[in-house]
Amino acid sequence: MAEQFDLLADLLELDGEEQFRVLAYRRAADQIRSSAGPVAEQALAGEAKNLPGIGKTIESKIVQIVESGEIEALTKRKERVPAGVAEFLRLPALGPKTARRIWQDLGITTMEDLRKAAEAEQLRSLPGLGAKTEERILKALEETAKPREKRTLLAKALPAVQAVVEVLREHPASNEVSEAGSVRRRTETVKDLDIIATASDPAALTEYFTKLTWVSEIKAHGKTKATVVSHDGLIFDLRVVPPDSYGNLLQHFTGSKRHNVDLRENAVKRGLSVSEYGIKDVETSEVLTARTEEELYEQLGYAWIPPELREGAGELAAARDGELPELVELGDLRGDLHMHSTWSNDGKNTLEEMAEAAKALGYAYVAMTDHAHYLREGRLEAQWSEIAELNGRLEPFHILRGIEVSIRADGSLDMPDDVLAECDWVVASLHSAFDKSPTERLMTAMESPHVDCIGHMTARKLNRREGADIALEKVFAKAVETGTFVEINSQPDRLDLRDTHARAAAEAGVRLVVNTDSHEVDALAYAELGIAQARRAWLTKDQIVNTRTWKQIEKLKK
DNA sequence: GCCGTTTTCGGCCCGACTGTTTTCAGTCG
Numbered sequence: 230m231a232e233q234f235d236l237l238a239d240l241l242e243l244d245g246e247e248q249f250r251v252l253a254y255r256r257a258a259d260q261i262r263s264s265a266g267p268v269a270e271q272a273l274a275g276e277a278k279n280l281p282g283i284g285k286t287i288e289s290k291i292v293q294i295v296e297s298g299e300i301e302a303l304t305k306r307k308e309r310v311p312a313g314v315a316e317f318l319r320l321p322a323l324g325p326k327t328a329r330r331i332w333q334d335l336g337i338t339t340m341e342d343l344r345k346a347a348e349a350e351q352l353r354s355l356p357g358l359g360a361k362t363e364e365r366i367l368k369a370l371e372e373t374a375k376p377r378e379k380r381t382l383l384a385k386a387l388p389a390v391q392a393v394v395e396v397l398r399e400h401p402a403s404n405e406v407s408e409a410g411s412v413r414r415r416t417e418t419v420k421d422l423d424i425i426a427t428a429s430d431p432a433a434l435t436e437y438f439t440k441l442t443w444v445s446e447i448k449a450h451g452k453t454k455a456t457v458v459s460h461d462g463l464i465f466d467l468r469v470v471p472p473d474s475y476g477n478l479l480q481h482f483t484g485s486k487r488h489n490v491d492l493r494e495n496a497v498k499r500g501l502s503v504s505e506y507g508i509k510d511v512e513t514s515e516v517l518t519a520r521t522e523e524e525l526y527e528q529l530g531y532a533w534i535p536p537e538l539r540e541g542a543g544e545l546a547a548a549r550d551g552e553l554p555e556l557v558e559l560g561d562l563r564g565d566l567h568m569h570s571t572w573s574n575d576g577k578n579t580l581e582e583m584a585e586a587a588k589a590l591g592y593a594y595v596a597m598t599d600h601a602h603y604l605r606e607g608r609l610e611a612q613w614s615e616i617a618e619l620n621g622r623l624e625p626f627h628i629l630r631g632i633e634v635s636i637r638a639d640g641s642l643d644m645p646d647d648v649l650a651e652c653d654w655v656v657a658s659l660h661s662a663f664d665k666s667p668t669e670r671l672m673t674a675m676e677s678p679h680v681d682c683i684g685h686m687t688a689r690k691l692n693r694r695e696g697a698d699i700a701l702e703k704v705f706a707k708a709v710e711t712g713t714f715v716e717i718n719s720q721p722d723r724l725d726l727r728d729t730h731a732r733a734a735a736e737a738g739v740r741l742v743v744n745t746d747s748h749e750v751d752a753l754a755y756a757e758l759g760i761a762q763a764r765r766a767w768l769t770k771d772q773i774v775n776t777r778t779w780k781q782i783e784k785l786k787k
Numbered sequence: 788g789c790c791g792t793t794t795t796c797g798g799c800c801c802g803a804c805t806g807t808t809t810t811c812a813g814t815c816g
Contacts, residue, residue, distance in 0.1 A: 248799095249799060257789095282789070321814090326813060359807060361806060365806095489800070489801085498792080498794095502801080505801080
């Protein structure tokens with residue numbers, strides 16, 4: 230559905246339609262993409278128009294998709310605008326206005342003809358286009374021919390940014406240095422890595438940044454701004470700013486775009502113009518700057534908003550009304566309820582090593598949840614003896630007798646009930662046949678009195694595979710009905726449930742668990758990512774099960 | 788096409804950069 234609305238927006242734009250209609254369709258596409266709810270069903274029930282950015286017209290177009298497969302206006306518009314022209318928009322630096330003229334004035338409708346025209350220097354016959362534009366288009370065509378670059382996982386980006394921030398802080402010319410952008414908002418993947426700073430000598434700091442040993446390419450280098458690429462392909466942006474408006478700039482460069490647009494639209498209604506330099510009173514032209522973000526938000530009548538919430542999903546209204554949630558923090562976790570040891574073939578550290586590491590992190594308990602299929606023929610009992618022995622030694626730290634069972638294609642679990650009944654903690658997960666009625670299988674698993682928690686629900690792998698097609702609202706309702714917990718899996722390429730899904734789960738009344746699913750000691754630190762995901766889902770300490778003592782959890786279990 | 792602490796009509800974020808324009812449009816973030 231989102232793709233249809235995006236395509237419709239592209240075609241309308243190329244056809245010269247009014248830009249705000251185009252924008253409205255793009256906004257609807259974003260809304261549909263990030264929605265955790267069954268948008269099609271909501272549209273059929275006349276309820277989709279309650280979603281922000283979706284009104285009567287777009288709702289009826291969603292119904293058209295459900296009933297006939299395609300938006301009628303899209304079918305019609307495709308007859309007017311050649312498909313190839315819409316592809317032009319994917320080329321960087323080639324926007325709708327230029328693409329339209331290339332199509333209408335030169336009759337070019339395919340990428341191949343575009344390349345030929347650029348090579349034959351025909352594009353410069355259009356007013357406003359010159360040699361540089363042709364050159365740029367040829368370069369863009371080459372770039373798009375290459376395989377699509379993948380987005381960088383937060384787990385890779387976050388330590389990289391933090392390391393650079395540290396290095397810049399140590400430079401004598403720098404004052405304040407901060408991560409910004411999507412990394413600061415802790416989005417699951419990022420495109421580039423943003424850093425902002427104040428400095429006594431901006432040019433010196435920028436220069437230093439471009440000369441760091443790991444820099445393999447300098448993409449841009451000015452007095453206050455530079456973009457470099459690291460040896461491992463990460464793109465870093467540094468922006469050096471005056472200290473008086475540090476708060477304005479940090480806020481601006483943290484984004485998200487949606488958050489900033491919403492913030493500024495609301496300000497405009499009150500006669501204020503917000504930019505990265507300050508808040509300008511439109512009538513008096515007075516400019517108010519802010520040294521901190523707290524000041525800035527206060528000047529606009531909001532409580533400070535944690536970066537993880539800045540996605541234009543209701544945070545401004547909540548901040549205005551004093552209703553922001555008190556977000557869960559890493560330090561709130563008392564234990565980790567999903568991890569593996571060498572008892573699983575894919576585990577890299579022994580049970581003892583995992584337990585010691587978790588204890589060193591300050592946890593009071595862990596559930597050792599090795600895969601059921603490695604624990605047959607007496608191996609589970611053998612593991613339990615080892616756990617008992619370790620528990621005697623590590624007291625008061627406690628290792629729980631856990632297990633991770635797979636939900637088979639028929640919904641059954643790969644360990645008999647009488648064994649599961651002996652476990653302290655059972656995680657049930659989809660590991661295969663993701664396209665075989667995943668919704669029903671999850672719901673069947675939840676019906677089991679022994680299943681405490683569903684692991685990595687959609688089984689997605691970032692940059693590798695989409696999650697299973699699951700009717701989340703049904704599964705969440707079943708989780709509430711049966712008292713089954715649902716995991717936020719902290720593995721860098723899982724982060725499953727994702728932010729919007731976790732938020733919907735909590736709103737439905739589901740209790741969530743933040744687990745690492747560690748297969749080695751170092752992976753226990755991924756809890757930071759899971760907590761970030763939980764924060765992006767607006768979750769409080771109370772909504773996360775493993776912020777409690779094990780004794781309290783035992784009372785909460787089904 | 789959406790939406791409402793001025794509004795059911797008339798607005799819709801803001802600035803930097805680039806190339807081509809002799810004063811600004813297009814694109815991007």
